Amino acid sequence: MSSSSLASSPASSSASDPAARPLIAIQSVAKTYPNGTEAIRSFSLDIPSSPQFLSLLGPSGCGKSTLLRMIAGLEVCSAGQIDWPTASYDGHARPMPEIGFVFQEATLMPWATVFDNVYLPLRLKGKRRGEVRDEVMDLLAQVNLQKFAKSYPRELSGGMKMRVSIARALITRPKVLLMDEPFAALDEITRLRLNNDLLQLWETQKLTVIFVTHSVYESAFLSDRIVVMASHPGRLMADLSISAPYPRTEEYRISQVYNDFCRQVSGWLHKAMLAGGGEEL
Amino acid sequence: MSENVKAPAPAKSSASKSIGWVLTQAAPYVFGFLFLAIWEAAVRINNLPQYLLPSPTNIVGTLFHDFGSLFPSLVVTVTITVEAFVVAAVGGLLLAMLFTSSRWIERSLFPYAVIMQVTPIVAIAPLIIIWAKDTQLALLICAWLVAFFPVVSNAAVGLNSADRNLVDLFRLYGANRWQSLTLLRLPGAMPFYLAGLRISGSLALIGAVVAEFVAGTGGARSGLAYRILETGYRLEIPRMFAALVLISATGIAIFFLLSMLSRFMLRHWHESAQR
Numbered sequence: 001m002s003s004s005s006l007a008s009s010p011a012s013s014s015a016s017d018p019a020a021r022p023l024i025a026i027q028s029v030a031k032t033y034p035n036g037t038e039a040i041r042s043f044s045l046d047i048p049s050s051p052q053f054l055s056l057l058g059p060s061g062c063g064k065s066t067l068l069r070m071i072a073g074l075e076v077c078s079a080g081q082i083d084w085p086t087a088s089y090d091g092h093a094r095p096m097p098e099i100g101f102v103f104q105e106a107t108l109m110p111w112a113t114v115f116d117n118v119y120l121p122l123r124l125k126g127k128r129r130g131e132v133r134d135e136v137m138d139l140l141a142q143v144n145l146q147k148f149a150k151s152y153p154r155e156l157s158g159g160m161k162m163r164v165s166i167a168r169a170l171i172t173r174p175k176v177l178l179m180d181e182p183f184a185a186l187d188e189i190t191r192l193r194l195n196n197d198l199l200q201l202w203e204t205q206k207l208t209v210i211f212v213t214h215s216v217y218e219s220a221f222l223s224d225r226i227v228v229m230a231s232h233p234g235r236l237m238a239d240l241s242i243s244a245p246y247p248r249t250e251e252y253r254i255s256q257v258y259n260d261f262c263r264q265v266s267g268w269l270h271k272a273m274l275a276g277g278g279e280e281l
Numbered sequence: 282m283s284e285n286v287k288a289p290a291p292a293k294s295s296a297s298k299s300i301g302w303v304l305t306q307a308a309p310y311v312f313g314f315l316f317l318a319i320w321e322a323a324v325r326i327n328n329l330p331q332y333l334l335p336s337p338t339n340i341v342g343t344l345f346h347d348f349g350s351l352f353p354s355l356v357v358t359v360t361i362t363v364e365a366f367v368v369a370a371v372g373g374l375l376l377a378m379l380f381t382s383s384r385w386i387e388r389s390l391f392p393y394a395v396i397m398q399v400t401p402i403v404a405i406a407p408l409i410i411i412w413a414k415d416t417q418l419a420l421l422i423c424a425w426l427v428a429f430f431p432v433v434s435n436a437a438v439g440l441n442s443a444d445r446n447l448v449d450l451f452r453l454y455g456a457n458r459w460q461s462l463t464l465l466r467l468p469g470a471m472p473f474y475l476a477g478l479r480i481s482g483s484l485a486l487i488g489a490v491v492a493e494f495v496a497g498t499g500g501a502r503s504g505l506a507y508r509i510l511e512t513g514y515r516l517e518i519p520r521m522f523a524a525l526v527l528i529s530a531t532g533i534a535i536f537f538l539l540s541m542l543s544r545f546m547l548r549h550w551h552e553s554a555q556r
Contacts (some may be wrong), residue, residue: 025494074449101453107446110550111468123464152549173452 022046022083023175024071029080031066038233040070041062042080045227045236047176047210053202055211055219055226057265059273063234064212068178071210072101100169102179106161108153108168114140115149118167125172136171142201143167159190163197166235170205177202179211181229183218196249197219203246216269220261228268231276238268241265288484315485335519343519344526351508351520355527361417362531370478372425373432377470378462381440382475401489405496416496420504423492428485435477439470451467451499472551475543482535490528522544 024047027052031039040063047054056064069075071082108117115136116123122132140146143163153161162182169177199222201211213219219226220242228238243262244252252258317337323329324336331339333484380387387397406423413419443466451461464554493506503511512521548553 011285069449072453074452099426099453101450103446103450107444107450109447109465109468111471120464121454124451124456124460154550 007203021049023049024069024070025083025252027080027083029067029070029082030078031063031070031075032078039066039139040234041238043234044080045239047208051202051206051208052225053199053209053211053223055213055223056229057213057216057226057269058229058234058237059231059269059276060214061234062229062231062272064229065180066234067229068180068210068212069175072099073176074101078087098172098174098176100172100177102169102173102177102182103164104181104184106153106165107159108161108164110153112152112154113144113149114151114153114164116248117153117164118171120168139167139171142204143197150171158186159194162186162194166198167203170201170207173205175207177207177209179209181212184214191218198222199246199248201269216262216265220250220258220265225264228265228272230272237275240265240268256279288384316452323539324397331400332516332518335522339519340522340526344523347520347523351524351527353501354505354508355531357502358486358493358506358528359531361420361424361489361504362486362535365421365428365488366482366535368421368425369428369432369481369485373429373477373481374436376433377436377474379438380437382458383402383465387437394430394433397426402427402491403495408490410496417502419496420489420492422496424485424488424489427491428481430486432474432477435480436470436474439473440466441472442473443469472543472547472553475539476553479536479539479543482539483532486532486535487527 005169026043026045026047028044029040030040032043033039041195042062056067066075070077072173093117109120112120116134118140119129119132122136123129137146137149137231143166145160145163145167148156148160156164165182169179183194198209209222211219211222224242226238226240226242226247227236228240229235230237244257244261303536321336324334324339328334335343340532363551379392402423405426406419409422410416410419410499411424413422447465447469451465456464489504490506493504494510497507497510505528508524512524513517542552
């Protein structure tokens with residue numbers, strides 16, 4: 001209902017330009033579970049082809065994770081469709097473009113080494129270990145884990161496991177990286193460090209990140225666009241642009257600009273919670 | 282200063298810890314030794330005849346003296362046990378894979394696997410002995426029937442308990458069924474499967490012994506169970522105990538070997554192999 005756009009988002013500007021097709025066009029997507037629970041009602045969103053860091057922010061139960069899984073093709077849409085430039089699908093067919101997915105937990109194979117965990121997506125595509133060894137080691141170096149290539153997940157800390165998980169998602173050089181509250185289970189200090197690392201990777205890899213979070217501060221630090229969702233049923237509440245320049249450093253984190261963005265986003269999140277019936281309050 | 286005070290404390294506690302460790306390690310041996318000593322003393326003091334209860338030293342003596350005649354029987358029993366175990370281990374895993382590949386197959390076959398398991402082997406052994414062409418095959422089938430179920434049920438649980446997120450990840454990268462099986466489901470099922478093997482190894486031995494009791498075949502190719510029957514008829518109780526010791530030792534060896542295998546296979550990642 002109240003799909004109010006606060007700032008003119010990059011999405012709407014690119015949509016008005018007929019030459020630039022969006023990378024992902026989410027068109028009136030809805031999700032109703034067999035037990036009648038309406039997770040998402042008629043949700044539309046354009047994600048431009050230029051690299052963007054988009055956060056999906058909302059209270060629990062607003063369907064942000066469901067939406068992310070629908071974009072990944074892991075969940076079937078009850079109505080509407082999600083268009084990619086190369087393929088249109090409604091969740092029944094697998095999306096063809098390369099996507100990386102990072103789950104809330106690191107979700108590593110405990111019986112495989114760090115190297116083999118990162119190598120997995122290429123292995124599933126039939127690539128031989130020898131021909132991609134350098135590629136995997138390069139990426140491990142980028143997440144500062146080259147010394148741990150032969151380690152097993154149980155020997156790593158939570159933050160290190162998450163970095164392995166991110167490396168695995170990036171190994172196929174995806175255009176889109178989908179992240180489902182990846183740092184929610186980590187401690188504050190590890191989370192701040194991983195936020196910085198993630199931004200660096202995002203800037204060097206030139207990809208689009210869709211980042212699900214329930215943290216105002218995390219989303220305002222990382223994103224250049226925040227989509228606020230309301231719950232019961234999940235719907236779009238606001239589409240905000242965070243226009244602070246990159247690279248964003250510790251200076252940005254303590255700046256007045258960041259503070260203002262946080263306040264603005266908090267205000268919208270509060271509205272979203274009220275709109276959702278305030279059941280979470 | 283405070284370091285000087287603190288330093289001896291950990292040393293002392295680690296010393297008392299290691300004494301505690303030695304005591305825990307030694308406890309079963311001490312108990313076993315005491316038990317055997319009391320047994321030996323009771324037999325000697327009461328002058329019990331050896332056809333009622335032979336003394337431990339008598340049993341050990343018989344074991345050495347009769348080893349030449351008991352050993353071939355041991356080989357027969359161990360052979361049947363190992364053969365039945367291998368067939369159960371391989372067949373059980375294959376059947377579990379079949380179960381997890383199709384709900385229909387699982388629904389149609391699993392109840393019969395349960396029925397096979399809950400029917401006492403002694404009750405069906407006579408039938409199998411009648412139907413099977415030679416006794417060795419009958420014994421093998423009986424031992425296999427007993428050993429089979431723990432492998433199937435454990436492996437099936439293991440194959441079905443893959444991490445949901447990892448399953449999604451494999452789907453995301455378009456993994457085929459073979460890749461999902463070999464890279465995700467099988468490695469994840471290993472702890473369950475190996476636990477099943479440990480149970481099944483001991484059960485294969487029990488199956489082999491029980492079946493031979495029922496078959497009661499003598500002659501050149503008789504196993505340890507027949508030796509026990511035979512010594513019972515002849516009241517050669519020390520020899521009976523010696524055969525019993527060999528059966529127990531075989532069971533312990535099987536359990537020990539399979540535990541080692543499990544630890545080796547899971548040494549890098551599973552909690553059960555860490556200590």
